[in-house]
Amino acid sequence: MVLSWASRGGGAVRGRTGMVVTVAFATVWACEAGGPERERAASSALEPSAIGSPGHSTGGPFVDPVYGIAFETVPGFDVRVAFENPGAAAGVIRRRLLVEGSGPGHVVVDIWENVQRLSFDDWLQRYGFVARYRSGPVGHLRRWGAGGYLGVREQVSSRMSPPKDYAIVWTGDAVVRIMLVGGDRGASRAAFERILDTLRAREGTP
Numbered sequence: 001m002v003l004s005w006a007s008r009g010g011g012a013v014r015g016r017t018g019m020v021v022t023v024a025f026a027t028v029w030a031c032e033a034g035g036p037e038r039e040r041a042a043s044s045a046l047e048p049s050a051i052g053s054p055g056h057s058t059g060g061p062f063v064d065p066v067y068g069i070a071f072e073t074v075p076g077f078d079v080r081v082a083f084e085n086p087g088a089a090a091g092v093i094r095r096r097l098l099v100e101g102s103g104p105g106h107v108v109v110d111i112w113e114n115v116q117r118l119s120f121d122d123w124l125q126r127y128g129f130v131a132r133y134r135s136g137p138v139g140h141l142r143r144w145g146a147g148g149y150l151g152v153r154e155q156v157s158s159r160m161s162p163p164k165d166y167a168i169v170w171t172g173d174a175v176v177r178i179m180l181v182g183g184d185r186g187a188s189r190a191a192f193e194r195i196l197d198t199l200r201a202r203e204g205t206p
Helices: 120-131 187-198
Strands: 002-006 010-014 020-024 028-032 038-041 060-063 069-073 078-084 095-100 106-113 142-144 149-158 161-170 174-181
Touching: 069 106, 069 187, 106 120, 106 187, 120 149, 120 161, 120 174, 161 187, 174 187
Parallel strands: none
Antiparallel strands: 002 028, 010 020, 028 038, 060 069, 078 095, 095 106, 106 174, 142 149, 149 161, 161 174
16 A cells, blocks of 8 residues: 655644644645556645744653643654544544654554444454555464553555655554654654654543
């Protein structure tokens, strides 16, 4: 499966605290899974959170105010909302976060809400085709993040897209995919590993 995305708009939004945050909207991503390319349009209704002004190096802890997903980044990397789909079907990404530094690589954090309260095995059987970039059996499950959540890590590469290293992690209330896209062995790799190692989910998330 090949994933690509492109933002068709963006801007700065001033929240209630007066902090200016950068948001991207009207994002389109295309998924290809052994067949013709398919495109889906994402919602443009964003709720910006205080994640730092444009160009601000966040580093340290980050908590998503809607889904309660928390992790730590490394110095020099910013977190911003790329798109969200509130109220979408169970198999659709509810929110995408981008963790970006100055280099070519970046980390994508996708959040699915587990509204049906499925086990991880059941969720993968039902929706794994939208979350994974390879077919075939799922590999060995292990514990990930500060919360010790069940998850699987996979790596894919092809001539048609940048290499991807990703983990799909089940927190109970949500399923989170942390993915390194086109990363190098430097800062973007360190950011990816840091997010994966420190992932936590707030109790009582939606």
